[in-house]
Every structure is written in structure tokens, then in C-alpha cells.
Amino acid sequence: MKKWLLAAAAGAVLLAGPSAAQQPIVIKFSHVVAEKTPKGQAALKFKEEAEKLLPGKVKVEVYPSSQLFGDAKEMEAIALGDVQMIAPSLSKFDKFTKKIQVFDLPFLFNDTDAIDRFQESAAGKDLLKSMESKGLLGLAFWHNGLKQISANKPLLVPEDAKGLKFRIQASDILAAQFQALGATPQKLAFSEVYQALQTGTVDGQENTWSNIYSQKFHEAQKHITESNHGALDYMVVVNAKWWNGLPQDVRDGLTKAMTIATKTNNDIAERLNKEALEKIKASGTTTVHVLTPAQRAQWQKAMKPVWDKFEGQIGKDLIDAALKSNSAKTN
Numbered sequence: 173m174k175k176w177l178l179a180a181a182a183g184a185v186l187l188a189g190p191s192a193a194q195q196p197i198v199i200k201f202s203h204v205v206a207e208k209t210p211k212g213q214a215a216l217k218f219k220e221e222a223e224k225l226l227p228g229k230v231k232v233e234v235y236p237s238s239q240l241f242g243d244a245k246e247m248e249a250i251a252l253g254d255v256q257m258i259a260p261s262l263s264k265f266d267k268f269t270k271k272i273q274v275f276d277l278p279f280l281f282n283d284t285d286a287i288d289r290f291q292e293s294a295a296g297k298d299l300l301k302s303m304e305s306k307g308l309l310g311l312a313f314w315h316n317g318l319k320q321i322s323a324n325k326p327l328l329v330p331e332d333a334k335g336l337k338f339r340i341q342a343s344d345i346l347a348a349q350f351q352a353l354g355a356t357p358q359k360l361a362f363s364e365v366y367q368a369l370q371t372g373t374v375d376g377q378e379n380t381w382s383n384i385y386s387q388k389f390h391e392a393q394k395h396i397t398e399s400n401h402g403a404l405d406y407m408v409v410v411n412a413k414w415w416n417g418l419p420q421d422v423r424d425g426l427t428k429a430m431t432i433a434t435k436t437n438n439d440i441a442e443r444l445n446k447e448a449l450e451k452i453k454a455s456g457t458t459t460v461h462v463l464t465p466a467q468r469a470q471w472q473k474a475m476k477p478v479w480d481k482f483e484g485q486i487g488k489d490l491i492d493a494a495l496k497s498n499s500a501k502t503n
């Protein structure tokens with residue numbers, strides 16, 4: 173009897189598992205950029221804050237630079253529960269919803285403040301929940317900034333891009349944008365871009381200053397045009413089922429940590445992009461061109477047909493809401 177009681181007690185201890193209960197929840201946060209970028213820094217800030225707010229309860233492992241999973245694989249990994257958190261560029265949700273592709277429309281936003289106002293608006297916040305039926309829940313938007321366009325020849329007017337092959341993210345809108353210029357788009361994972369530029373698999377690319385500098389794209393591109401023609405921001409997403417199954421106190425702590433990390437990201441994004449631009453200029457590898465207002469108007473006109481092509485899929489209301497954010501007083 174005594175033996176039975178002892179065995180039962182031991183079993184109960186194992187099942188209730190004080191040791192198991194003390195195991196922290198491991199959150200693998202995978203992303204594709206370098207640590208010295210807005211997203212790279214914000215992911216580290218999230219780890220710091222989450223572990224501070226939930227001591228012993230969570231352990232956040234951050235995997236930068238496609239170390240764990242690259243672009244397409246990280247989407248699969250979050251669905252399978254191999255990672256718990258990713259922060260893809262908004263362009264990469266193309267397969268899940270066309271709504272988020274509103275951010276890809278060329279020359280939609282005047283500046284990052286406008287993007288910020290749109291993300292803070294009711295229409296913008298709704299997008300965080302727009303993929304729940306597909307198992308993805310958005311926790312926050314993180315800024316990177318506006319994209320610049322590069323090649324080994326000056327790109328001053330749209331005709332300069334004609335006949336060239338450009339690397340793009342996996343977005344049909346971005347494909348249409350380059351087709352509108354008479355150029356050929358090629359969808360490639362971020363981790364493959366440097367080599368593709370170096371070997372001439374593609375002639376050019378579009379990205380933010382911080383991504384161009386941290387990936388050394390400028391070393392393989394003689395000319396970059398400061399076109400600011402499109403947005404490159406992120407959505408931090410989790411597997412909705414995993415998130416909803418977390419204890420309430422853990423979800424609350426992670427939500428707080430995310431708010432702090434988002435602020436860090438958005439406070440440093442513009443500065444890091446400006447610093448990257450200065451470093452590219454100082455490197456002497458690349459000429460940076462600034463468009464005249466007339467040249468900029470030509471790019472806008474050449475890319476505008478993309479709006480009509482995708483209006484049906486994105487929704488006119490959403491495009492109008494985004495456009496409204498260009499004036500300071502929206503919401």
C-alpha cells in the first residue's frame with residue numbers, strides 16, 4: 173500500500189510536473205535581415221522586454237539573417253509551429269491576402285509619417301486581423317522605410333529601366349510595377365539578392381537604404397536613385413492558434429513587450445536609413461541620384477496603371493483610406 177502510494181505520488185509529481193511547469197515557453201523569432209537594421213534591433217528589444225516582463229516564463233530566441241528560415245520557408249515554419257514569431261515585409265503576404273498589398277502600390281504614400289497614420293487608422297489596424305482565417309495573426313506593424321531603385325546604369329527616367337531585370341519580393345503588384353516600366357521582374361528570396369546582383373542574374377533591385385547597406389547591395393550596383401517610390405514595412409505575425417492557447421498573463425506580457433519593441437523600431441528606422449545612405453555615399457562604390465520633380469512625375473505616371481490593375485483585388489475603400497493618410501489629419 174505504501175509502495176503504491178509512493179508510486180502514485182511520484183506519478184502525480186511527474187504529471188503535474190513542477191519541473192515541466194517551470195520550463196519557459198520558447199519563442200523562436202526568425203527574420204531575414206541583419207541585426208543592425210530597424211527590424212533586427214526591434215527583435216532584440218522584444219526579446220529583452222519579454223524576458224524582463226515574464227522572468228522564467230518565456231525564452232525568446234532571435235534568429236536573424238535567414239539563419240533559421242528564409243523568406244518562403246519562414247511562412248511555412250510558422251504554420252507548422254517550427255517558429256512562433258516572424259516579421260516579413262508586407263509584400264510577402266501576397267499569397268495570404270491581397271488587402272495588405274495596398275502597401276505595395278507605387279507612390280501611394282508621401283512619406284513614412286503617412287504610412288504611420290494609415291497603420292494607426294481603423295482600416296490599417298483591421299489588416300492585422302485580415303489573415304486570421306489562414307492561421308496568422310498580426311501583432312504589430314514595424315517600419316523600415318521607403319524603397320530606392322538601383323542598377324549599374326543611372327535610372328533617372330522610367331525608360332532607363334526598360335529591358336533590365338529587377339529582383340523583387342514575392343508580390344504580384346511589384347511584378348506589375350516593373351512590367352509597367354518595360355522591365356522584367358524576378359521574384360527572389362532576400363538572402364539570394366546579393367549574389368544575383370553580383371553574378372548578373374538580375375540587373376537591379378529596389379530596397380530601403382538600411383537593407384541596401386547591410387546586405388552590401390551597393391557594392392554590386394554602380395547607381396542608386398533616391399526614388400522613394402514604395403513602402404517597405406513589416407507585420408509581426410504569430411500562429412493564431414499558438415497565440416490564443418497561451419496563458420493570459422503571458423499574452424499580456426508579450427503584448428506589452430511588443431508595444432515597447434514597436435516604439436523602438438519606429439524611433440530608429442528613419443535614423444538607420446539616413447545613416448545607411450551616408451555610409452553608401454561615403455563608400456564611393458555608387459553614385460546616388462536625386463530625382464528632379466519632373467523626373468519623379470514621370471516615374472509616377474509610368475507606374476500608375478498598376479493601381480487600376482489591382483484596385484478590384486485590394487478594394488477602392490482601402491486605397492482611399494491609405495491615400496487619406498497623406499494629409500496630416502486623418503482618423
Ligand code: SIN
Pocket residue numbers: 204205259260261316341361362379383
Ligand atoms: C526585409 O526587409 O525583411 C527583406 C525585404 C526584401 O526581401 O527585400
